[in-house]
Amino acid sequence: MSTNQSLYLLQEMATFVKVVETGSFSETARQLGTTPSAISRAISRLEKALATRLLQRTTRKLRLSESGEQVYLHCQEMLNAAQAVMQSSGQFDAEPQGTVRISVPKAVGHFLLHPYMPEFLQRYPKINIEMLLEDRYVDLIDDDIDLAIRITNQPPLGLMGRKLIEIDHLICATPEYLQQHGTPQHPRDLKQHQCIYLGEQPSDSKWKFQRGQQTVSIAVQGRYAANHTGIRLDAALQHLGIASLPYFVARQALDRGALQQVLAEWQFKTYYSGAAWLLYSATRHVPPKLSVLIQFLAEKLAQEPTLYRKNPALSDE
Known part of the structure; x- marks a missing residue:
């Protein structure tokens, strides 16, 4: 031709x-x-x-x-x-500008990203952020999304990505609940407790734990299940039982002593653990508005402590 x-x-x-x-x-x-x-x-x-x-x-x-x-x-x-040609003029702007649409799982957006957004918006006054908090799968092209954060160990082909942080989970309860009902010493002891779990599918009530080479799976029960981490956090703080939570959600309550980690010597395994990946469409030229946001989030989330950093003994097994 x-x-x-x-x-x-x-x-x-x-x-x-x-x-x-x-x-x-x-x-x-x-x-x-x-x-x-x-x-x-x-x-x-x-x-x-x-x-x-x-x-x-x-x-x-x-x-x-x-x-x-x-x-x-x-x-x-x-x-x-x-x-890239159409966007090239933006490469030479004194300041990055434009609107960035970012799709984020609800808990990650609420507890991890949102606290940093005021600083980003102040640093880049010509960039607008549209944060869509949703747990469903989104197609970047069909849904007109610039950036998406997904919890996965295998980023999808055809997208560019950057690993941000490991998402670890744990179980915890208030000291008051544990004082009244006792503190489990082994995963099987959870059968005697009210457990607050995700509840989206039957497997969510089957909690799995690992310690060294030993793996234990326990079918827990409880009167309250919720598919929102904020609600499970509040339910635990209201002494309703032992809750499963991402560490970044429970961290502040743990630090101030309002919650206490249960079975800390065991690693709590869940289908919803993995790495948080920042994904965007494959292109040779990333617009400045995306580039600065990607770099900003990578730097900020790199400072986030993980469960394993807080409990080094777990990572040694």
Whole structure:
């Protein structure tokens, strides 16, 4: 294909990327302000120029062909380069500016990120933050998200990421509750206690502990379950039982003695533990507004203590 022909097909290439992202001719047409037939013709022109079928069309959905996958990657690189050109003027601004939409799990946003936001907004007066606190999975493109924090040990392919902090969990109760009901000495003792757990699925009431090579799984019970860490924290502070909490949520109450860690010599294992990763779309040129926020959060959260730093003995096992 000649250079001139490639230039004439730039719009078709961009349309092809949008069709792949939306998975629909009609949705692409809606977003681009045109008709599905116009989108179909654009894809046909590109396929004719490349002499290959890019999309496999069915009555329900579109699927990339083998050659279409390769073409899509190259077209996506072209769009990323074009976006970098459009953003290049911002690279030379005296101050980073613009709006950043960041999707964060509720507890992480409330207890970890929000306390640092006033300092960030004061440091960068031309940047606006839209923080969306939600535990659901978000698609950065479909949901128009600039940055997302996810708790995972395997960041998804196709995104750039930076590991921020390990999210560790523990169980704890007030000294008053433990004085009245006794302090468990072994995980099996939890069967005699009121336990405050997540309660989103049956496995949430099966608590797992590890000490050295020993692993113990206990089916706990209790009169109160809540899928919000702030509520479980408050329930524990109201002496309602032994609660499962992320360490960063319970930390202040532990430090002032309002809560006491239970079974501290055991590591509390949960499906919701892992590393907090800051994720954003893969691109060679990160806008200044994102770059400064990424660096700021990485520096601040690096200072956050973890459960293992507070209890070094656990990390030695």
